[in-house]
Amino acid sequence: MHSIRNFFCGQWSSSARLDEKTVIITGANTGIGKETARDLAKRGARVIMACRDMAKAEAAKKEIVQDSGNQNVVISRLDLSDTKSIREFAELINKEEKQVNILINNAGIMMCPYSKTVDGFEMQFGVNHLGHFLLTFLLIDLIKRSAPARIVIVASVAHSWGSIRLDDINSEKSYDTAKAYCQSKLANVLFTRSLAKRLQGTGVTVYSLHPGVVQSELWRNLSTPMQMAVKVSRPFTKTSVQGAQTSIYCAVAPQLEKESGGYYSDCAPARCTRAASDDEMAQKLWELSCQMLGITWE
Numbered sequence: 407m408h409s410i411r412n413f414f415c416g417q418w419s420s421s422a423r424l425d426e427k428t429v430i431i432t433g434a435n436t437g438i439g440k441e442t443a444r445d446l447a448k449r450g451a452r453v454i455m456a457c458r459d460m461a462k463a464e465a466a467k468k469e470i471v472q473d474s475g476n477q478n479v480v481i482s483r484l485d486l487s488d489t490k491s492i493r494e495f496a497e498l499i500n501k502e503e504k505q506v507n508i509l510i511n512n513a514g515i516m517m518c519p520y521s522k523t524v525d526g527f528e529m530q531f532g533v534n535h536l537g538h539f540l541l542t543f544l545l546i547d548l549i550k551r552s553a554p555a556r557i558v559i560v561a562s563v564a565h566s567w568g569s570i571r572l573d574d575i576n577s578e579k580s581y582d583t584a585k586a587y588c589q590s591k592l593a594n595v596l597f598t599r600s601l602a603k604r605l606q607g608t609g610v611t612v613y614s615l616h617p618g619v620v621q622s623e624l625w626r627n628l629s630t631p632m633q634m635a636v637k638v639s640r641p642f643t644k645t646s647v648q649g650a651q652t653s654i655y656c657a658v659a660p661q662l663e664k665e666s667g668g669y670y671s672d673c674a675p676a677r678c679t680r681a682a683s684d685d686e687m688a689q690k691l692w693e694l695s696c697q698m699l700g701i702t703w704e
């Protein structure tokens with residue numbers, strides 16, 4: 407079974423070290439984020455685990471410290487469904503940290519029943535895209551000062567089925583759990599393109615990725631038969647450790663140093679859809695995101 411899984415993982419390994427580097431990972435207490443945090447802690451980084459649930463974060467941190475032998479792992483509260491929490495988190499980072507060399511926008515939710523964030527955004531778009539958009543905006547000056555630096559955005563192949571509904575971005579006229587997830591993941595890929603353009607020449611590079619189909623807690627909102635189907639397909643899916651590999655690749659691979667704005671899967675460049683390469687839509691999404699968040703980011 408293990409070899410079948412490895413077949414889908416892409417071959418990549420690196421002994422790159424991250425001593426003296428600081429990494430922030432959102433949603434680092436479970437799944438792909440936790441395994442990414444564990445790996446980067448083993449490489450010697452200062453790892454800031456940005457998590458919503460502090461009890462789960464504390465337990466994950468303990469495990470990672472024990473496993474990696476790296477004491478420089480900290481937890482900090484971040485709820486991406488609340489712009490106040492995002493601003494408080496960013497304020498703390500800007501005050502306390504002298505550098506952020508790698509930001510990994512990993513946290514996500516999938517196919518939840520209709521609900522809104524504290525600020526009134528549809529939950530999947532709000533958490534997966536807008537929350538990370540605001541977080542990146544608030545940290546960007548510090549990240550630029552820390553260059554060479556990288557921003558890694560965990561998207562999904564689900565972006566392929568997405569469209570940006572400019573006329574109903576919060577799905578108020580009609581809500582489809584899967585469409586809303588796909589929209590948010592397309593937004594992740596478009597954001598990566600736009601951000602990379604704006605950061606040209608700053609020494610900060612940006613990557614988006616599909617981690618694979620990974621056995622994690624992400625599937626919790628699926629119907630029972632769908633969850634059963636995911637369990638049955640286990641041999642053809644990835645473990646969280648395997649699912650973390652493309653995030654780690656984008657965060658540390660020396661060969662990506664000069665690349666920016668691309669989309670990756672199985673630790674290699676991958677093709678994204680035409681909709682995900684639409685620069686006009688990327689610009690419209692950028693402007694809409696700024697407007698919704700009440701920020702100015704040229």
Ligand SMILES: NC(=O)c1ccc[n+]([C@@H]2O[C@H](COP(=O)([O-])OP(=O)(O)OC[C@H]3O[C@@H](n4cnc5c(N)ncnc54)[C@H](O)[C@@H]3O)[C@@H](O)[C@H]2O)c1
Binds near residue numbers: 439456513516
């Ligand atoms: N699992 C898969 O098959 C798969 C496939 C494609 C893409 N992805 C993407 O990978 C990323 C990680 O997912 P995973 O599979 O590890 O799922 P997971 O559910 O195990 O982990 C998601 C993390 O995000 C955090 N999170 C959710 N809402 C949050 C909020 N409001 N504020 C802060 N943190 C919040 C959760 O607490 C958790 O730590 C997601 O962006 C997901 O869209 C996963």
